[in-house]
Amino acid sequence: MRVFFDSSAFAKRYLLEADSGFTLDWCDQATELALSVIVIPELIAAFCRLRREDKLSEKQYRQIKEELLADIVDALIIDTTPQVLHHATIALEGHNLRGMDAIHIGAAIACGADVFITADIRQREAARALGITVVSP
Secondary structure (H helix, E strand, O other), X not given: OEEEEOHHHHHHHOOOOOOHHHHHHHHHHOOEEEEEOOHHHHHHHHHHHHHHOOOOOHHHHXXXXXXXXXXXXXXXXXXXXXXXXXXXXXXXXXXXOOHHHHHHHHHHHHHOXXXXXXXXXXXXXXXXXXXXXXXXX
């Protein structure tokens, strides 16, 4: 099963939150992990912000960054192709979304994801309206 994670949901794999178990369960169920190329800079930016705010130590930052980079080695990374951007544009025109959220939706559609995992309410509603099977914590 190809499981696509947006940044908000995939971050829970590395940062302990109330619904991190949900994300970990879906990672275990996936036969193929799919991510938009934007997940990597979005998560690194979030990790750096937490480090600057002293919510992560330097050691914790390095550890979760290494885990992220190891996890994506065998993941399906979806680039921002014309097809992805086409689907993202459709999502933006029909729904109240931020640009990066629309790129996640476009990438999920383009890669033929079986399941789309997101923790973002607007993104979840838009993806469902576009015919994507969505699961959220």
